[in-house]
Amino acid sequence: MCFGASVRAEAALGTYLPGEGGVPVRVWQTTGRKGFREVFTTPFTVHAYADKRPLDVDAAVEDHEFLGLGVSMTDASCWILSRLPADRRRALLDAVFSPERGAGLSAVRLNIGASDYSTALYTYDDVPGDTAMEFFSVARDDRWVFPMVKEAIAVNPSIFLFAAPWSPPGWMKDTGSFVVGRFKDGCEEAFANYLFAYAGACRERGLDLGAVTVQNEVDLSTKGMYPSCTLTEEQESRVAKLLSNKLRSGGFGAGVWIWDYNYRGATNRVARQLADPETSAAVGGVAWHSYRPDPAWMGELHRRHPGVPFYHTEMGPALNATNRTERWWADTVFGALENGCRTFTGWNLCLTDDGQPTTGPHGCAGLVTVDLDSGDFVPSSQYRLFRHIGPFVKRGAKLLHVEGDRDGAATILFRNPSGEHVLAVACGGFAIGRDGPPRARIHLKWRGKWLAVPLPYGTWSLTTVVFGP
Numbered sequence: 001m002c003f004g005a006s007v008r009a010e011a012a013l014g015t016y017l018p019g020e021g022g023v024p025v026r027v028w029q030t031t032g033r034k035g036f037r038e039v040f041t042t043p044f045t046v047h048a049y050a051d052k053r054p055l056d057v058d059a060a061v062e063d064h065e066f067l068g069l070g071v072s073m074t075d076a077s078c079w080i081l082s083r084l085p086a087d088r089r090r091a092l093l094d095a096v097f098s099p100e101r102g103a104g105l106s107a108v109r110l111n112i113g114a115s116d117y118s119t120a121l122y123t124y125d126d127v128p129g130d131t132a133m134e135f136f137s138v139a140r141d142d143r144w145v146f147p148m149v150k151e152a153i154a155v156n157p158s159i160f161l162f163a164a165p166w167s168p169p170g171w172m173k174d175t176g177s178f179v180v181g182r183f184k185d186g187c188e189e190a191f192a193n194y195l196f197a198y199a200g201a202c203r204e205r206g207l208d209l210g211a212v213t214v215q216n217e218v219d220l221s222t223k224g225m226y227p228s229c230t231l232t233e234e235q236e237s238r239v240a241k242l243l244s245n246k247l248r249s250g251g252f253g254a255g256v257w258i259w260d261y262n263y264r265g266a267t268n269r270v271a272r273q274l275a276d277p278e279t280s281a282a283v284g285g286v287a288w289h290s291y292r293p294d295p296a297w298m299g300e301l302h303r304r305h306p307g308v309p310f311y312h313t314e315m316g317p318a319l320n321a322t323n324r325t326e327r328w329w330a331d332t333v334f335g336a337l338e339n340g341c342r343t344f345t346g347w348n349l350c351l352t353d354d355g356q357p358t359t360g361p362h363g364c365a366g367l368v369t370v371d372l373d374s375g376d377f378v379p380s381s382q383y384r385l386f387r388h389i390g391p392f393v394k395r396g397a398k399l400l401h402v403e404g405d406r407d408g409a410a411t412i413l414f415r416n417p418s419g420e421h422v423l424a425v426a427c428g429g430f431a432i433g434r435d436g437p438p439r440a441r442i443h444l445k446w447r448g449k450w451l452a453v454p455l456p457y458g459t460w461s462l463t464t465v466v467f468g469p
Contacts, residue, residue, distance in 0.1 A: 066337070067106075074349070075115070113169075125169055131189060150207070182231075240256045256282060256284050327428040388462045421446070
């Protein structure tokens with residue numbers, strides 16, 4: 001008989017409560033049956049589960065910092081916002097940007113001139129040869145773009161602003177056209193001045209850019225369907241160096257990003273640019289799109305250049321892409337972040353149910369769809385995933401690579417600067433029935449304690465687990 005153990009147990013009876021784990025933990029879920037809400041969770045326990053290999057948080061490998069999730073406030077989206085009654089517009093901006101009442105998005109991409117999601121085609125200087133930008137004007141954006149951006153910042157003052165052009169003015173291209181053609185050698189200084197003038201115009205309006213991309217989708221020609229411009233590797237590098245010097249001399253904190261295009265096709269070009277000391281010194285980051293997989297190509301480059309920040313800058317819902325479910329978005333977003341990106345930024349903040357307004361051929365949809373008649377808006381599957389990350393993962397959090405069983409679910413793990421951990425889980429759903437598979441569960445191990453999180457049965461689900469420190 002172990003009298004010593006009995007005496008110690010009796011002495012602790014006043015404080016011991018069986019089943020209490022001692023680790024703060026809360027869980028939020030969205031399913032195909034119920035909207036976003038906090039749900040019950042069992043506590044961490046000293047009893048390990050034998051049937052699963054847990055996600056071992058203690059053994060997790062720390063990677064890069066997280067900046068935030070974002071969305072593009074295109075001319076089209078800002079025009080829609082400007083037409084909504086003030087109360088409906090504030091409700092929409094709260095739903096997207098508020099960390100307390102919505103998805104907590106904290107990055108916004110702006111378009112330098114028109115994109116394919118604009119209410120018209122325009123640049124800020126159509127005067128040929130105006131290399132000094134004497135006729136440069138952003139007066140058109142003063143109508144609804146800048147006012148709507150300021151309203152978003154009022155909801156979330158921590159928003160990180162960055163911007164990209166779809167094309168320089170036509171007179172800087174070999175065709176003379178804004179919508180088609182290649183960049184013309186000898187116009188690097190003029191283009192750098194154009195981008196610098198935009199950064200200055202933003203600052204004059206109280207909007208400080210955190211970054212400027214040299215060119216959106218720098219290796220893509222749309223053949224005149226909407227604004228685009230191809231720049232060679234050498235042209236892009238020259239513009240990046242010129243613009244970086246101008247921003248630094250002007251006291252701007254903005255960095256210069258390159259590429260701003262798909263994972264596929266980038267590795268050799270971007271690798272050569274980063275290997276060049278002068279170009280590398282000018283580059284503040286590499287921007288990526290996820291329209292063409294695989295993010296592992298980007299991940300290889302990230303491992304070779306861990307000190308170079310990567311940012312995902314564009315991909316959003318599509319009108320006829322029924323495959324872009326919550327689980328699909330989890331695979332896409334988690335893949336970008338786990339392969340080096342500090343952000344994942346969507347495309348249009350809002351569009352109509354027909355994907356309007358647009359000057360281009362694509363069937364894009366908004367992060368939220370807006371009914372201009374009623375002012376009502378409907379969130380997308382991308383929004384629902386963002387809702388499970390944005391409010392919980394703080395700027396400066398570290399992404400953690402963790403090993404363990406996932407029961408077919410997709411997961412991503414962060415450690416906030418406070419030491420608190422955030423695990424996001426996406427599950428495609430499982431059949432209900434006596435002969436169906438066992439309920440999927442995610443098991444965590446942290447500081448010698450274990451937690452089992454059962455996932456909803458018979459429906460897709462998104463789950464956020466916040467625990468510690």
